[in-house]
Amino acid sequence: MTVTTDRPVEPQELSRDEAYDRVHALARGCAEHAAVRNPFYDLWISKELSADQVEIVAKNFYARVRRTPVRIALAFLNMTDITARAETVENLYDEMGNGNPSKVHSVILRELLETLLGRIRGHAVDLEEVSAPLLPSTVRLIEESEKLFNSPHPQEVCGALLAQEWHAYPQLVQLYEGIRNYRHLFGLEEFHENCEYFYLHIGATEKEHKVHSLSTAARACRSLEDIEHLERGFNAYLDLLADNWTEVHRELSRG
Structure with a gap:
């Protein structure tokens, strides 16, 4: 009879450079994900x-964005590394x-959306009073993403934060390109003054957030198991975004 002793398998350790390379490759991969490449952006x-269609986009996008500080705050609370926490606080400070x-970024966005809708409608518009539906996938995105950012696994939190920051730049570039379809409703300088939200993010701010989220995620990963948790948070957040844009596009395509 052979006697064996079960021993826990030690996690395969990663060097700092290996962790960074894996995380960076994961982050770059979001460029091909349906959260970034989808029929909504094409449309x-x-x-x-139409005004009704723009209201759908505005109401659902704003509902997501206004919760961004909450997600970042949850990420901070669920991190232990001091450098990661410092970088995340800087991100939150920018958002606020x-x-x-x-x-505050959500305040600037709301002003833009209400001004745009007002120009299309020909009268003042309060985003809280528009009749467009808040879609089920938007509610699910808000609720499930906050669960991801409140995960007991710091790596999963970092993965969700990585996805949020790395999808945001291409997302906002494409949203800005669509907003340009309405520039005839504004004076030239007036249009650009109202696009402050986009210029904040397409400029240095969002690029810095990408860098911080990458270093934060890499610092949290010291084993392949850590990478798996990171990937889980990253992919789950992107999938929620993709589902939301799919439903928004479906709603816009009706009738």
Whole structure:
């Protein structure tokens, strides 16, 4: 009779460079994900949409964006590395307008969307009062993403944060290109003044957030098991985004 002793399998360790390379490859891969490449963006960029259609986009996108500080705050609470926490706080500070309530990113976005809808409708519009539906996939994205950012696994949290920051730049570039379909409703300088939300993110801010999320995620991964948790959070968040844009596109395509 052979006696064996079950021993726990030690996680395969990764060097700092190996972890960084794996995380960077994962982050770059989001460029081909349906969260970034989808029929909604093709439609949004291709032509001017009706007022009702723009209301659908505005209401559902704003509902997601206004919860961004909550997700970042949850990420901070579920991190242990001091450098990662410092970088995440800087991200949150940016989102909250560097302490200026009028420059909070969701406030600037709401002003843009209400101004745009007002020009299309020909009268003042309050985003809270538009009749467009808040889609089920939007509600699911908000609820499930906050669960991801509140995961007991710091690597899963970092994966979700990585997905949020790396999909955001191409997302906002494409949304901005679609907004340009409505520039005839504004004076030239007026149009660009109203696009402050996009210029904040297409400029240095979002690029810095990408760098921070990458270093934060790499620092959290010291084994293949850590990478698996990271991938789980990353892919789950992107899938929620893709499902949301799919439903938005389906709603826009009705009638």
